[in-house]
Amino acid sequence: MAEPVAILLVAASEHGKALLREGPCGARPPMVVLGGKGRDGPARWLPRDQVDWTTTNRKAPLFSQDFGQNHPAVTALVLSWEGENVPEGWDRLTRVAPKVDLPRLNFFPGGALACARAYERAGFGTVVCLGTDGKEMPDV
Amino acid sequence: MSDPVAILLVPSPEHVEALLGERPYGSRPPRVECRSVAGTARCPHCKSKLRYSPAPTEQTSDLWVCDACKEDWYEEGIFALSEHRWEPFYGHRLQPNRCALVLAGENQLVFDGLDRVVRHFEKKAQAAGSEREEHNCLFVAALIHRARFVDLCNESGGVSASLRQLGSLILVDLEGREVGL
Numbered sequence: 602m603a604e605p606v607a608i609l610l611v612a613a614s615e616h617g618k619a620l621l622r623e624g625p626c627g628a629r630p631p632m633v634v635l636g637g638k639g640r641d642g643p644a645r646w647l648p649r650d651q652v653d654w655t656t657t658n659r660k661a662p663l664f665s666q667d668f669g670q671n672h673p674a675v676t677a678l679v680l681s682w683e684g685e686n687v688p689e690g691w692d693r694l695t696r697v698a699p700k701v702d703l704p705r706l707n708f709f710p711g712g713a714l715a716c717a718r719a720y721e722r723a724g725f726g727t728v729v730c731l732g733t734d735g736k737e738m739p740d741v
Numbered sequence: 742m743s744d745p746v747a748i749l750l751v752p753s754p755e756h757v758e759a760l761l762g763e764r765p766y767g768s769r770p771p772r773v774e775c776r777s778v779a780g781t782a783r784c785p786h787c788k789s790k791l792r793y794s795p796a797p798t799e800q801t802s803d804l805w806v807c808d809a810c811k812e813d814w815y816e817e818g819i820f821a822l823s824e825h826r827w828e829p830f831y832g833h834r835l836q837p838n839r840c841a842l843v844l845a846g847e848n849q850l851v852f853d854g855l856d857r858v859v860r861h862f863e864k865k866a867q868a869a870g871s872e873r874e875e876h877n878c879l880f881v882a883a884l885i886h887r888a889r890f891v892d893l894c895n896e897s898g899g900v901s902a903s904l905r906q907l908g909s910l911i912l913v914d915l916e917g918r919e920v921g922l
Binding site: 625 | 764768769770771772773829830831846851852853856857863
């Protein structure tokens with residue numbers, strides 16, 4: 602079976618604020634947004650600066666600094682991207698769950714996906730895997 | 742003298758990108774910038790007080806306008822002629838000695854900033870030329886990972902000494918003014 606090239610965590614609603622929160626002085630975790638490239642493009646998980654934010658609704662809060670924590674269903678924490686672990690994503694995840702008996706990636710022999718699944722089972726959110734074409738891999 | 746409430750690390754030029762740079766997917770550390778205070782900046786030509794004009798977009802720069810000379814100045818041109826404060830930085834252009842990483846604020850550790858330092862030492866360990874150097878970097882990374890607020894304030898402690906390998910540490914008060922220990 603093909604290996605995912607990206608591992609994302611779509612935060613559960615009760616953890617969205619903590620996982621995707623912007624920190625002081627502009628600190629921001631690695632996030633991707635479910636959005637389209639152009640009006641007819643299919644929705645994909647894309648880095649924030651690649652999403653076409655064009656909207657006819659001027660009141661849409663798309664540019665707000667706290668977009669992630671206000672829209673957790675369409676924002677995901679990046680744990681791995683292009684086959685590489687993203688340390689800032691794991692840092693945020695482990696800081697949010699410091700008291701929980703969950704594995705740390707550095708000390709987990711099963712790899713990033715298995716480690717992410719442990720956080721999923723603990724109720725922190727839903728793991729989404731992306732293939733080389735950028736599409737979700739539902740069966741991984 | 743005001744009490745310090747925040748601890749900043751001003752990286753040496755070679756560490757600026759690693760410690761302050763934005764990562765893919767918009768990830769960025771807590772950053773501040775040393776800026777001229779509105780009302781204290783003066784025109785280098787006629788010494789009149791300058792009017793602050795914020796940049797219209799993130800890609801352009803703020804301007805300081807002299808209404809007497811009808812000249813516009815960038816921050817660099819008037820920096821030496823004004824009072825300064827450290828303020829949150831949301832821009833893109835990192836300037837050595839003018840931008841800093843926030844390690845602690847409001848008398849608490851800022852983990853997003855400390856994690857960036859820890860990861861930097863871990864990367865240095867991976868690129869180390871000797872086993873001893875690798876161990877040193879990993880030891881420092883572990884030390885900073887477990888640091889408490891008092892460890893950062895202790896000027897002669899191991900944590901502060903390790904952080905000074907990357908740049909200079911400064912303390913600022915609630916209004917962003919640099920203060921001594």
